[in-house]
Amino acid sequence: MSIRMPGATLRRSLGRLLLVLAMASLAAAGHAQSFQSPAPFAILLDSESGAVLYEKAADELMVPASMAKLATVLVAFQDMAAGRLTPDSEIGISENAWRKGGAPSGGSTMFAIVNSRLKLSDILQGIIVQSGNDASIALAEAIAGDEATFGRVMTERVRALGLTKSVFRNATGMPDPQQRVTARELALLADHIIKTYPELYKIFGQRDFTWNKIRQQNRNPLLTMDIGADGLKTGNIDESGYGLVGSAVQNGQRLIVVVNGLKTARDRASEARKLLEWGFRAFERRQLFAAGENVGEASVYGGEKGRVALRSKGAISLLMPRGSSERLTARIVYRGPLLVPVEEGAQVARLVVTRGDIKTLDVPLYAAEAVRTGSLQSRALDALLEAATGWVRKALSRS
Structure with missing residues (x-):
């Protein structure tokens, strides 16, 4: 566990979650990214979990x-x-x-x-x-x-x-x-609209x-492919190449795809379809935490309690590649320790799961209870602890 001063990011490993992921035997880097798209820009997003199943230059600016x-x-x-x-x-x-x-x-x-x-x-x-x-x-x-x-x-x-x-x-x-x-922001915008x-x-x-x-057909080619597509929008000018933001639902699962920079309208339709079909086929959903279940804790400074439990607003699930073997990394990320008062239900942290350099899950976490200002004695002890950890950090930064 690494502890930072208020204003810095505190990252704590989740022992239970890491165990779950290890037992699940994931190999997302090897298996999930084994799909390769010729699209210069692409992303495939699971709407429910926010998990990124595939990305390519997803944060680079494009037309x-x-x-x-x-x-x-x-x-x-x-x-x-x-x-x-x-x-x-x-x-x-x-x-x-x-x-x-x-x-x-x-x-x-x-x-x-x-x-x-x-x-x-x-x-x-x-x-x-x-x-x-x-x-x-x-x-x-x-x-x-x-x-x-x-x-x-x-x-x-x-x-x-x-x-x-x-x-x-x-x-x-x-x-x-x-x-x-960016492809990622187009996908997030589409998800918000949906x-x-x-x-x-x-x-x-x-x-x-x-x-x-004058009767005109919808320009989205996915709508005629019988793959559960119900949106969204195509695009093409000389500077952009052919692009598409699409979404489809199969067996209650919604995926959102973005591709851009392709050479022809046929390529655009083909790549978007391939990504969607691969996403529906190659992954399975695993529940990590039930709704109302504590995900972890955050440190509190100056409170009647030194820690507060963290929960999400609903169940937390993750899409996992089928038949894979590499672990993911999970962290609770927040700026802390948290300063009192901490209100029940306030968003104070995030659960972040990564696969190499790819962020596959990013879920907001909320305080499960209120934490009020502590006694003078408890606040003095917190101040001493914070000062001590600050000295340790400075010493480590110089070594």
């Missing part, structure tokens, strides 16, 4: 193309949840939206008529099903006044979700030198949409 429309849609979904918009809210199609994103543009469009007014419910179908640039620009103008301002709103909204790298500059995914995302807006998410599984008497 999103129309996959950026996931953030466009997120803003609309959030505004609807907040009551600022309704499905019947009217969105005007300006000349700018029509020229840049409509029929004259030659790009993906829902063929909205200039100066017409559409219900938001139709605009969302135009964006999600038809990848309409005209619909995306019109939505941006309705919410933020202009597309540049809306790009800043998009970035702010994903920052609030903890996505720290992605930057959006427009609502369409059209080329912009500053508009960049879990937070389940009714609105159903639009992503819609096979076609007709507007202005």
